[in-house]
Amino acid sequence: MGFNLIHSLAKRYYHLWYYNTGVWQQTTWMGVQTYKSPMDMWNYQEILYFLKPSVVIEFGTWKGGSALFFSSVMQQIGRPYVVISVDITESRISEQTKSDPNIRLLTMSSAAPEVRQTLLALRHDYPGPAFAILDSDHSKQHVLAEMINLRDILLTGDYLVVEDSNINGHPVAKSFGPGPYEAIEEYFSMFPQDYEHDFEREKKFGFSFAPNGFLRRL
Secondary structure, X not given: OOHHHHHHHHHHHHXXXXXXXXXXXXXXXOOEEOOOOHXXXXXXXXXXXXXXXXXXXXXXXXXXXXXXXXXXXXXXXXXXXXXXXXEOOOXXXXXXXXXXXXXXXXXXXXXXXXXXXXXXXXXXXXXXXXXXXXXXXXXXXXXXXXXXXXXXXXXXXXXEEEOOOOOOOOOOOOOOOOOHHHHHHHHHHHOOOOEEEOHHHHOOOOOOOOOOOEEEEO
16 A cells, blocks of 8 residues: 555544544634634634735634634734624624624624625725635535625635535535535636635645635635
């Protein structure tokens, strides 16, 4: 058995172990639950440092740990910014997240037209690059609607991460059905010139919860 095959199998089995044990559900940032892979989170802070966005867009707040994480990193970068986090449920969001003055919470579907209008206004008020991450409803149609909603929000040089494209057998949760991975494929078939894949970034730490989902706006 060659090294490359052994390496590939090792990454796959680790990915399956990490996901299937549910350890990702026990990950926290400053005590607040954060449904993320630490390898991805390290990647995100590197992207944020080099991109230095003025607007960070998060679809899917959950408890608010990742919004706090993004705000913490942006505070260290030291330029004016806003983190906008969108979720249909506000009641479960931590008080720490709600009290951060640089985080704005929006309670509605991330595919709603009102989200697009809010983001357009924020991009006007906070000129500069944008970083966006999709981590809400993982059904293919919803993720595709989110990506289309962002089409005139994200500009050349901006960065988009489509999370949980590892489900539906890529390689976890085989029975989930079409999800983010399939939404990315569909979006690229519709708008092939919008993004390029950042495979180097995706593969940097061995595995990611966002396979094929690290995207740079062209």
